[in-house]
Amino acid sequence: MLFSTKSGTGSQLIDFQRYDTQPGMLFTMYPGQIHAWEARQEIEGYVLFFTDDFFNLRYHNHQLREFPFFNYETASPFIQIDLASRKGEEFLSLWESMLSESLTMAKDYEKVLRSYLNILLLLSQREYYFQYGVQNQEENQGEKLIKQFTQLIGKHYFQKHQVKDYAEILLISPNYLNTLCTRITGKHAGVLIRDRIMLEAKRHLIHETQTVAQIGMELGFEDNSYFSRFFRKYSGMSPEMFRRENR
Template sequence: MCEIKNINSTAITQNKLKFSIYKTIDFLPYMKELDVPHRHNYNMILLNERNSGKQLVDFEECIIEPFSITCLHYGQIHQWLDYDKIEGYIIVFENDFFALRHQNYELSEFSFLTYRHKIPYAKVSKEQFENVKSIALWMLKEFSGKGNNFDKHLYSLLNLMLLELDRLFEPNNKNTEFSQSLQLIYHFEELIDKYFREKHFVKDYASVLHVRPNYLNAVCNEVTKSSAGDLIRNRIILEAKRLLIHEKKTASEIAYELGFTDNSYFGRFFKKYENNTPDGFKKMFLKN
């Protein structure tokens, strides 16, 4: 069983900015240290231009193809599996780095940096990749040169890159009504991530958001194709899996940590949505 490592961005960025950009060949020493399961306190964007690799993101194996983009957000559990041949760029930044410049524009507005995309991965055309790569090269120049106001340039370039990625991950035009629905989902997802241990019911979140439970559920179905209850349950199940595999905790300890007063109910809950018991899932995952 692998115990999870918690990796702080300063160990990767080596600066107080809470931001860094690397060519993958220069990031290799970190990859070798992080080829075990680890949890990020930062966001990471991988732009892979050449060759292939493999990584594990929250129990899902993810192939790294040429002309592909992978986005990992705060809190995800990640492991590099096959990485020494990929060629591209890696951008690392904390939420705080973005917030310093864009106080009224939250990162949660970018769906690929939320739990809505289990593994935000996109295989794109060469032209699309070149558009994003050009921003990365500009970032690299500013980051390496450290000229006047280089940090402000980096804030703006990061925002530009995220907007470009938003076109790739959310290609449909967002009318005003749909944008309002997205805002509600963003806030709902933030609340889930903050309170999933103690709030298990849609009505609890609807009350905080000042909407009716039925309305919240309808918006979730429209935007995410999942019910509000499913979004809450998915987050609880994800954390249960993390605790089972990486924290060496028993099912009863996990039940208590996730706010279940009845251990047997937690077992039934897990089995209903995973078609396996907690112990069965642990044994199957470690065997594979």
């Protein structure tokens, strides 16, 4: 999902992280994220929902996760654009073209929308690199390894909880993986794994009707008491209390 603001202020909660919202911000989100917003003023803007399949039907060799803002473990979920600038006018014009195309539903409108979406993502990527100080857009080997690591976490967090499990897949030592993670993300490899497990636990507690024990089993904790201790240690409350306070 893409969400771009034209006017109004407020705040957004994305996976339990709060972000102030101002005109000219473009947020990127992916399926399964916890999202809520609070408007201090009436917010006007654009929201675009799309699926991987929709995009990959045309751009199958350009996976969405290659865009830096969709690397959700390490990336910031937004960019800021000055709407009064020429660049801002280009973004607004593109959004309006997409809106018009979706409303008219003329022949081949989905193909046109797909092309507009690709342009929007590419322009957003260019702006992302500029705003977050990426001088060399070509990833070095260390950055590629970290991207592979975070993608592996997304696939195996419910089975593999140890740094050594991922280091073995990546054919590097756990110490080297820790060193890379600390240098590039500012977090130890084990913290990235733990953060993903905690995020999924919170999502399940809010959205699912499973018992705490069932959620723990699904996340790879055979001992329910260990899962409860793990959750309490890193959230400051029991799973049951978190569920009551956030539903």
